[in-house]
Amino acid sequence: LTRDSAHLPIPVMDRIKRQTWLGNSKRSASLNFALVLFISIGLNLGSSLRFSAAFATTRSQSVFHSRSRLAMSASGAQGTSGLSKGQAELESPNWRLLRKSDAGSSVSPFSHGDGDIALPSRWTQDQYESSLLLYEKLTNCKDEYVAPLIKSSLHCLENAYRLYGPQSVIGSYNGGKDAVVILHLMRAVHAKHHHDQIISGVISDSGIIRPRVIYFEHEDEFPQVLELLHDTVSQFDLDMIVFERGIKFAEGLQIIVDANYPNGANRNDDIQRAPPHSMAFVLGTRTSDPNAGSQGHFAPSSHWMPPFMRVNPVLEWTYGHVWHFLRLFQLPYCNLYDRGYTSLGTVKDTQPCPALAIPGAFKSNSELKYWPAYMLRDWDQERAGRIKKEKKKPAPVNITMSRSSSVLSVDSSAETKLDGKSGTTGNGKTAEFQTNTTAIQGLTESESGKSISSFGERTVGLIIIGDEILKGLTPDTNTHTAATLLRKSNVLLSRVVVVSDDQDEIVAVVKRMQQEADVIITSGGVGPTHDDVTLKSISVALGKEMEFHEGMADLLREKMNTGKDFSGKEGELTDAQVKMATCPAGSRLRYLSKDKSDWPILQCQNIFVLPGVPQFFTKKIEVLATYLSSEMERSVTFKVVLSIDENSIVDILNGVVERHVNVGIGSYPFVGQPELKTVVTLEGRQAPGGARSFSLRNLSEEDPSLRFSKEDMDMHVKAALADLIENLPEGSVLRLDN
Numbered sequence: 001l002t003r004d005s006a007h008l009p010i011p012v013m014d015r016i017k018r019q020t021w022l023g024n025s026k027r028s029a030s031l032n033f034a035l036v037l038f039i040s041i042g043l044n045l046g047s048s049l050r051f052s053a054a055f056a057t058t059r060s061q062s063v064f065h066s067r068s069r070l071a072m073s074a075s076g077a078q079g080t081s082g083l084s085k086g087q088a089e090l091e092s093p094n095w096r097l098l099r100k101s102d103a104g105s106s107v108s109p110f111s112h113g114d115g116d117i118a119l120p121s122r123w124t125q126d127q128y129e130s131s132l133l134l135y136e137k138l139t140n141c142k143d144e145y146v147a148p149l150i151k152s153s154l155h156c157l158e159n160a161y162r163l164y165g166p167q168s169v170i171g172s173y174n175g176g177k178d179a180v181v182i183l184h185l186m187r188a189v190h191a192k193h194h195h196d197q198i199i200s201g202v203i204s205d206s207g208i209i210r211p212r213v214i215y216f217e218h219e220d221e222f223p224q225v226l227e228l229l230h231d232t233v234s235q236f237d238l239d240m241i242v243f244e245r246g247i248k249f250a251e252g253l254q255i256i257v258d259a260n261y262p263n264g265a266n267r268n269d270d271i272q273r274a275p276p277h278s279m280a281f282v283l284g285t286r287t288s289d290p291n292a293g294s295q296g297h298f299a300p301s302s303h304w305m306p307p308f309m310r311v312n313p314v315l316e317w318t319y320g321h322v323w324h325f326l327r328l329f330q331l332p333y334c335n336l337y338d339r340g341y342t343s344l345g346t347v348k349d350t351q352p353c354p355a356l357a358i359p360g361a362f363k364s365n366s367e368l369k370y371w372p373a374y375m376l377r378d379w380d381q382e383r384a385g386r387i388k389k390e391k392k393k394p395a396p397v398n399i400t401m402s403r404s405s406s407v408l409s410v411d412s413s414a415e416t417k418l419d420g421k422s423g424t425t426g427n428g429k430t431a432e433f434q435t436n437t438t439a440i441q442g443l444t445e446s447e448s449g450k451s452i453s454s455f456g457e458r459t460v461g462l463i464i465i466g467d468e469i470l471k472g473l474t475p476d477t478n479t480h481t482a483a484t485l486l487r488k489s490n491v492l493l494s495r496v497v498v499v500s501d502d503q504d505e506i507v508a509v510v511k512r513m514q515q516e517a518d519v520i521i522t523s524g525g526v527g528p529t530h531d532d533v534t535l536k537s538i539s540v541a542l543g544k545e546m547e548f549h550e551g552m553a554d555l556l557r558e559k560m561n562t563g564k565d566f567s568g569k570e571g572e573l574t575d576a577q578v579k580m581a582t583c584p585a586g587s588r589l590r591y592l593s594k595d596k597s598d599w600p601i602l603q604c605q606n607i608f609v610l611p612g613v614p615q616f617f618t619k620k621i622e623v624l625a626t627y628l629s630s631e632m633e634r635s636v637t638f639k640v641v642l643s644i645d646e647n648s649i650v651d652i653l654n655g656v657v658e659r660h661v662n663v664g665i666g667s668y669p670f671v672g673q674p675e676l677k678t679v680v681t682l683e684g685r686q687a688p689g690g691a692r693s694f695s696l697r698n699l700s701e702e703d704p705s706l707r708f709s710k711e712d713m714d715m716h717v718k719a720a721l722a723d724l725i726e727n728l729p730e731g732s733v734l735r736l737d738n
Helices: 012-022 029-042 047-056 125-139 147-164 177-200 223-235 249-258 319-328 335-339 429-440 478-488 503-514 534-542 550-560 575-580 614-627 646-659 693-698 710-727
Strands: 095-098 169-172 212-216 239-243 280-282 298-300 309-311 357-362 368-370 399-402 407-410 459-465 492-499 519-523 546-548 582-584 588-590 601-604 607-610 637-642 663-669 678-684 733-736
Touching: 095 223, 125 147, 125 177, 147 169, 147 177, 147 280, 147 298, 147 309, 169 177, 177 319, 212 249, 223 335, 319 733, 357 710, 459 478, 459 503, 478 492, 478 519, 478 614, 492 503, 503 519, 503 534, 519 614, 534 546, 534 582, 534 601, 534 607, 550 575, 550 588, 575 582, 582 601, 601 614, 607 614, 637 710, 646 663, 646 678, 646 710, 663 710, 678 710
Parallel strands: 095 239, 169 212, 169 280, 212 239, 280 309, 459 492, 459 519, 519 607
Antiparallel strands: 298 309, 357 368, 399 407, 546 582, 588 601, 601 607, 637 678, 637 733, 663 678
């Protein structure tokens, strides 16, 4: 009898040895000897006699094995619970249907042997080796985006297998994207666990059992989901128990938990006096799921469920991590995801995600075309394709299974939200933005000497001042901080210049920057020492005299002096403080922070003077960015992560840029990450024809045709994205960053 026989998951000889070792009272030693002799003779009589001998060793198959079939309906493409490959009952050792009448059996549903033997099925050698190879690939992954999460997930599962054993770790596999992720993580660890046990001598290579998974039938299941399940269960040689329609989740799990006895034993055996072994169910719960709650990697089941341990290996994963993982390792997933579905429920409550609709693209039947799920930019829209259920009064408590997380939960009104958004930011940013929009109106021609456009993006030039930066003595972190915070507030940083502590150089840079940006921000050179020449340089560049600023002097007395001297008079300023209080004529102190104890920002016309110390600069640029916020919204932005070299798409990018002049398109390569090669960014321009943004300050409000609305910009960007994706090599897109 060959070890890889598809008809005998575990060798018959091993079965007989285990029966003898367990002291099975239903067969005598002489009978076992006769069976061994009979099978030995059968080994020389050909394959037909071998199979006859094999099945002669057992009585009729258990109820679970005898009903090893996939029940499929005769409904159409939108039918219920059927495979598109055929409409008939299929016998399968991998896919076995458990009916209500099977409850109460004396052996585990995962048993493949005689009703008294209760032995597990053996994993094929090729799938064991393939899964072990996957484990090696996962542990050696160098992708900085997902590698830390993969490592954490594998560690979680390794602990589950160490604590519960491979027969008591069960995966929830319903065909959703998260369930697919945990399936492959689980089979990798399943193989590694058996490998370690073989190496340590705990088991032989004939003791490798199949990974165990469960699925609950649903009358409104997508046929494509069932097709994926059937194909992958067979492909990866899984041991799948399918609960027929009508069996509730808690009821089905109770059946498995109650019958989880060791190999070769059942609840009726004299040796089995203790309760069944504890079980662990591996789920695809993520913290973003509405039912995740405060669960950790290990979470005991709820009080109304059977007693088991929930194992959540992908708890910290995001939507982007899920798709990056699946596409990076080229793992099979349901083809509905390639048609715009992002979260799968049933055929009655799930549609393609509206955020993935391709503008102006239609199928031959006039239906909209959609980008694949991995192209979703706003991950908060993951469940936007779910049809909102009407609330029932009173709302019953229903035990449901979320496809997106493959997790058991109690349904609540919170789960009926499409995307969890209330229409506001939820953090007070909207009100703050409106207040600061009014504040910016104070920056006018009369007070600054420079006109700033009242619409469009306000452009900012940043001047970093300091010899220590140019000499490499101090890293320049302020540029990155400014770029990040200004962009967050929809303010365009158009130019950055680093200059030494030389007055003539600073004057020249300020004058040139005045012609290129609406607002100038300086960093550094505002202290009392000899090389702090920023304020003097600004006065020369603006043609202003330096004068003593009483407001600054009072501030310095308040902040830096001890108060009154021994005679009761206000403390005198030091020479260094007098220098700091001497500013260009017309300078103003801007109190932009809500905390009145914070230092104000000095404004000289359209120039804002900030300190160079990073922690102080960060605090000031954050409030200044909000102050400078534009009323006009920024267009949608896409960041496409590719698995191909930048050099291989030069012609493609050039073509897209030429055809979409109203979209800013950039690309840059990844360095040191073999899996990631290129990132392409797309963002809408506010001026037509690809004009440089800083020219917007010369446009008048009376000519609105010279600017695009947000809707126009979004349309331009999505059209460019569709053009790019259509021309990129198939399979080269890994994900869209959020």
